[in-house]
Amino acid sequence: MLIAFNKPFGVLCQFTDRSATPRPTLAGFGLPAGVYAAGRLDFDSEGLLLLTDDGALAHRLTDPAHKQAKRYWVQVEGEPDAAAVAALRDGVTLNDGPTRPADVRIIAPPALWPREPPVRLRKTVPDAWLDIGLREGRNRQVRRMTAAVGLPTLRLVRVAIGAHRLGALRPGEWEYR
Template sequence: MTRVILFNKPMNVLSQFTDRGTEGSDRQTLSDFIKVPGVYPAGRLDRDSEGLMILTDNGRLQARISNPKFKQPKTYLAQVEGDATEAQLDQLRRGVDLNDGMTRPAQAVRIDDPGLWPRTPPVRFRKSVPDCWISLTITEGRNRQVRRMTAHVGLPCLRLVRWSVGDWTLDGLAPGQWRDA
């Protein structure tokens, strides 16, 4: 029987079970939260990003979730600096030309503040610069792709939370919590 775990990765947690960084490093990893033998992450999430990670003991499922050729949709909630315009969202919807090539078209909409948990450390706010939230669904998984896409259209990312992967969502999971799917 395949085991699938949904985990809400907090900010500053590495999306791996061991820290191969500098000696004496005390960075948190998945092993600080998940004590289940034989499961491995299906894909990665940057240390400075939060949200849904899927872990499984099934190698085929792991590949299907993480390999871009399967075009598994991943939805991110991004708090961005600036006041997102329809023109900027349209650029994201068409795909943007990054230094590693054109991205696939994304679904991009402006959303109300989703009322997420407080982030530690808090997002920096500047009184003179507005910010807003957008929902962005992509079917690729390039390195820091969502951050690079939003920056490319003039909306630097302040906070990034992966909300869903395929049909799996973060709904009901607090940061650092996990459950079987």
């Protein structure tokens, strides 16, 4: 079984939270029993999360050896110049080593659902959107990459994993694939 889920902002990619102040989890969305997330999205990221009850499928979706491309729409603070985009494309050096080259382009603001809470914008600081494709998945990698080139991430939405697309799923909605 494979399920595509649009993970809302502020939801953990697990079914339980043992922290002192519990946070929303996948348990609140009526997902079938026995599935688990194939990969993760940070608490403050949104978008496509695949869930399965098949360990071999989860391995194929998440193991870097299978090089499943992941695509993100990323709102950044600042205006990306050619040097910043080139650095992201070539791969940047993070504290855990250099990243692989990424597929990066500047895009028009995508038609997305409103985020709750809204992204804090400053009238005197411009923002822009990037479409970033990766074939690796380090912890908070996209956020660290954009910060490394002077463009802090304001909003991050995963729109694809391999051939699987978010499509028209709204936050909190899921479907069988």
